Amino acid sequence: MNAIIPKILIDGVDTDYLEGSYTQPGQLGSASLEFSIPQIQGGTRKLWNKEVLLYLNEFDSTPIFRGWIKRTNPTFNNVSIYAEDAFGYMIKGGESEKAKVVLTDTDNIDGLTLGAAVPKLLKMAKLNDKCSTDIIGDTTPTINSVAEPIRGTMVVLDVIKGLLSKAIDNSQTLPRPNIARLIDDGSNTQFIIEPDSNVDSDQIVHIYTERDNIVELNIVNRKVPTVIIVNGKDGVSSTFTHDTALEAYDRNYLEVTNDNLESPPECKEFAIKLFEANLKNQYEYGLKVSDGFYLNENDIVRVQTDNPEYGGNYKVIGKTISFSPDSFEFGISLNKKPPTLSEYLASRDN
Secondary structure, three states, X not given: OOOOOOEEEEOOEEEOOOEEEEEEOOOOOOOEEEEEEXXXXXXXXXXXXXXXXXXXXXXXXXXXXXXXXXXXXXXXXXEEEEEEOHHHHHHHOOXXXXXXXXXXXXXXXXXXXXXXXXXXXXXXXXXXXXXXXXXXXXXXXXXXXXXXXXXXXXXXXXXXHHHHOOOEEOOOOOOEEEEEEEEEOOXXXXXXXXXXXXXXXXXEEEEEEOOOOXXXXXXXXXXXXXXXXXXXXXHOEEEEEOHHHHHXXXXXXXXXXXXOOOOHHHHHHHHHHHHHHHHHOOEEEEEEEXXXXXXXXXXXXXXXXXXXXXXXXXXXXXXXXXXXXOEEEEEEXXXXXXXXXXXXXXXXXX
């Protein structure tokens, strides 16, 4: 395997670094890059809000991270730098406050699908210089905000999460949400929307085994929702409680909305499907691995272990990298099935 030697550019200038770490949490979380540079390089530079690119290798044409410097901490010998991607600006607007928009009767996203609403929201929040939407796509099925007009001062990312939570693809055996993520086209950060991957049918792009490329394995036993509330159209709803699972896993709640459901029995049937999807997602992997560095969120990989209970197909949900000029460590987070909607509404509680 060729040596991996990451490259960092600050405002287009190749920059020597002492060490660094990259974290991509996925699930609409902000990716971050923390690194330090020699004091002689950074002590006199104005670094705040400068664009930072991280390439896995000097020959790569596309960075794995594009972000902007949010904090610097100079010391006698070096300068520590912290940068966040475009999601960080959607969450915080480049400051300590969340990025917000004011939606009124004259300036709003009424009637727009999510694919059309996001570009307008970013423009209203003056974030379109951080994130492009040239290849955004749209949800499956397509949803819009016309049924319940959104008004008031709203957090940009909360509006996106709320609209995403309504778009559920029910064409397969288990319901699939839509996800939003960022990719880089070599020139800009691009916001895209796509259906969540199906671990049972989508193409496997990489294989990990304990003997070949898994350096360290950590298995997390997730909380399984045992009380599921499903809200349908025109106020109908139903609650499904799995008594046996409740005794085993305690009382954990999940509430979702699906406007395609028109009766309490339909809501209950959907709740049962959600329980089955989350039960399949009981185990989550944290892997330290020796390859697969270019995997992306929503890619499907196969994990082969000596214990078949933990093996199978998994979805990439995040990754971490620690590096210096002479060292490199790569970690990846995987789960089997999404918690269907809750992962977009709250951070992981593990």
